[in-house]
Structure formats: C-alpha cells, structure tokens
Amino acid sequence: MLDPQMSSSPLNLAVLFSLSALSLTTGYYLGQITPSRKDEIQELLKQAKTKAEREKEAYASEHETDGDEESGEEDDEDDDEDEIEIDSICLNDIPGEVRMALVIRQDLGMTKGKIAAQCCHAALACFRLIGTDPSRASYNQEMTHRWLARGQAKITLKCPDKETMDELFAKAIALGVNSYVVHDAGRTQIAAGSATVLGLGPAPKAVLDQITGDLKLY
Structure with a gap:
C-alpha cells in the first residue's frame, strides 16, 4: 500500500516548482528596473502630468463665461446632481x-x-x-x-x-x-x-x- 505522503509528493513538487519559477520571473523583471529605467519612468510621468495640466488649462479657457452665465451653469450642475x-x-x-x-x-x-x-x-x-x-x-x-x-x-x-x-x-x-x-x-x-x-x-x-x-x- 502506498504511503499517502508519497502519493501526493509529485503534486507538491509541481507546486513548489511553479512557485519557484514565478519567483524567479518576478525577480528578473524587477531587476530590469535599473536606475536609468527609473529615470525614464519618472520622465514619462512628468510628461503625463504636464500634458494633463495643459489640457485642464485649455478646457478652462474654452469654457470661460461671464458671471451671469457661470451662475446659470452652476445651477444646471446642481440640478443634475440631485439625489433622492x-x-x-x-x-x-x-x-x-x-x-x-x-x-x-x-x-x-x-x-x-x-x-x-x-x-x-x-x-x-x-x-x-x-x-x-x-x-x-x-x-x-x-x-x-x-x-x-x-x-x-x-x-x-x-x-x-x-x-x-x-x-x-x-x-x-x-x-x-x-x-x-x-x-x-x-x-x-x-x-x-x-x-x-x-x-x-x-x-x-x-x-x-x-x-x-x-x-x-x-
């Protein structure tokens, strides 16, 4: 009669192998983030922030209104946000x-x-x-x-x-x-x-x- 622990060992080995492979893969990709790569990522984030700020300014400029119109727009927004x-x-x-x-x-x-x-x-x-x-x-x-x-x-x-x-x-x-x-x-x-x-x-x-x-x- 087979020992239950022995019969389940192949499954345990497979699980351990999979976990080891996953750890090695994760470690590999994390290792690729070199100082130069980090600088590149920071630059991309900086560009994204600059673009977002420009788009925000452009939108604000496009929707500039005088005081009366702005007041009316706020009233409309309040109506849209009514909740029962x-x-x-x-x-x-x-x-x-x-x-x-x-x-x-x-x-x-x-x-x-x-x-x-x-x-x-x-x-x-x-x-x-x-x-x-x-x-x-x-x-x-x-x-x-x-x-x-x-x-x-x-x-x-x-x-x-x-x-x-x-x-x-x-x-x-x-x-x-x-x-x-x-x-x-x-x-x-x-x-x-x-x-x-x-x-x-x-x-x-x-x-x-x-x-x-x-x-x-x-």
Missing part, C-alpha cells in the same frame, strides 16, 4: 437574489461606449447612495452586503423614452427601491441634462421584477 434618498430597509425581509438594474433609454441614439459610461455612472451612484454613508436615509448595509456577497449582479434593460423612464422611477420610489437617474453633462452626443440611464437597486430580484418585468434585455 430612498429608505429601502423594508425590503430586507424579502429573500432571494439581490441585483441592480440599469435601464437605458433607446430614443437618444447613444453609442455603445456612451451607454457603457452612463451605466457606470448609474451603478456607482446607486452604490454610493445605499452603501457608503450611514448618515443618508438611503443607507442599507444589509442589502448592500447581500449584493456584494453574491457577485454584485447587474442587468441592463431597454427603455423606449423618458416618459417610460419617469414612470419606472416613480414606481421604484413607491416600492422603496434605491434609485438614481443619470443626467448627461452634454459634452458629447446628446443635449445637456438628458436623462440617460435609470439605476435601480441593489434590491431583491422579486421586487425589481415588479418594476422592470415588461422590459427587454439590452
């Missing part, structure tokens, strides 16, 4: 999968890249509302934990127009679902202030289905 803090604690007793739904307007003609960026805005905003600040009325640690622990499930759905999105938003508020509507800054493709994506959740799938059950997958 929805208390979703009542949903914690509902079992099952917790997910986030991202509802995308189809009548704006956004490109896929634009849509991806807007969905990112919606997802981050929803997470910020529900999971980062205990002083917010929308803070729900239990729901956030359920969502994070199961892979942060998300689903993207199609919405035909703003009227439909407004109805979905109102229904979500009524059901106590954490929600956020992204309003575009208007720098590319679409008009400033356009509602682009509605973020819903994290919330139990059973509840989200009551809101978005009739929508098609994006």
Whole structure:
C-alpha cells in the first residue's frame, strides 16, 4: 500500500516548482528596473502630468463665461446632481437574489461606449447612495452586503423614452427601491441634462421584477 505522503509528493513538487519559477520571473523583471529605467519612468510621468495640466488649462479657457452665465451653469450642475434618498430597509425581509438594474433609454441614439459610461455612472451612484454613508436615509448595509456577497449582479434593460423612464422611477420610489437617474453633462452626443440611464437597486430580484418585468434585455 502506498504511503499517502508519497502519493501526493509529485503534486507538491509541481507546486513548489511553479512557485519557484514565478519567483524567479518576478525577480528578473524587477531587476530590469535599473536606475536609468527609473529615470525614464519618472520622465514619462512628468510628461503625463504636464500634458494633463495643459489640457485642464485649455478646457478652462474654452469654457470661460461671464458671471451671469457661470451662475446659470452652476445651477444646471446642481440640478443634475440631485439625489433622492430612498429608505429601502423594508425590503430586507424579502429573500432571494439581490441585483441592480440599469435601464437605458433607446430614443437618444447613444453609442455603445456612451451607454457603457452612463451605466457606470448609474451603478456607482446607486452604490454610493445605499452603501457608503450611514448618515443618508438611503443607507442599507444589509442589502448592500447581500449584493456584494453574491457577485454584485447587474442587468441592463431597454427603455423606449423618458416618459417610460419617469414612470419606472416613480414606481421604484413607491416600492422603496434605491434609485438614481443619470443626467448627461452634454459634452458629447446628446443635449445637456438628458436623462440617460435609470439605476435601480441593489434590491431583491422579486421586487425589481415588479418594476422592470415588461422590459427587454439590452
């Protein structure tokens, strides 16, 4: 009868060999960062900083306005950043999968890249509302934990127009679902202030289905 330790030794040797090879490879590449290479990296970082500062100055110069116009622009930005803090604690007793739904307007003609960026805005905003600040009325640690622990499930759905999105938003508020509507800054493709994506959740799938059950997958 074979000794269990002997039968597992080839596997142990393979693991040790792999770790040794990885250590040697890492050490090799780290050794390539010579003083001259470090200087080169520092120079590249310096160039990147200079370029960023120039672009910032150019953008500021391009968007210079007088006092009245600037005041109006600030008001617009405030409108875009309005957040409704929805208390979703009542949903914690509902079992099952917790997910986030991202509802995308189809009548704006956004490109896929634009849509991806807007969905990112919606997802981050929803997470910020529900999971980062205990002083917010929308803070729900239990729901956030359920969502994070199961892979942060998300689903993207199609919405035909703003009227439909407004109805979905109102229904979500009524059901106590954490929600956020992204309003575009208007720098590319679409008009400033356009509602682009509605973020819903994290919330139990059973509840989200009551809101978005009739929508098609994006």
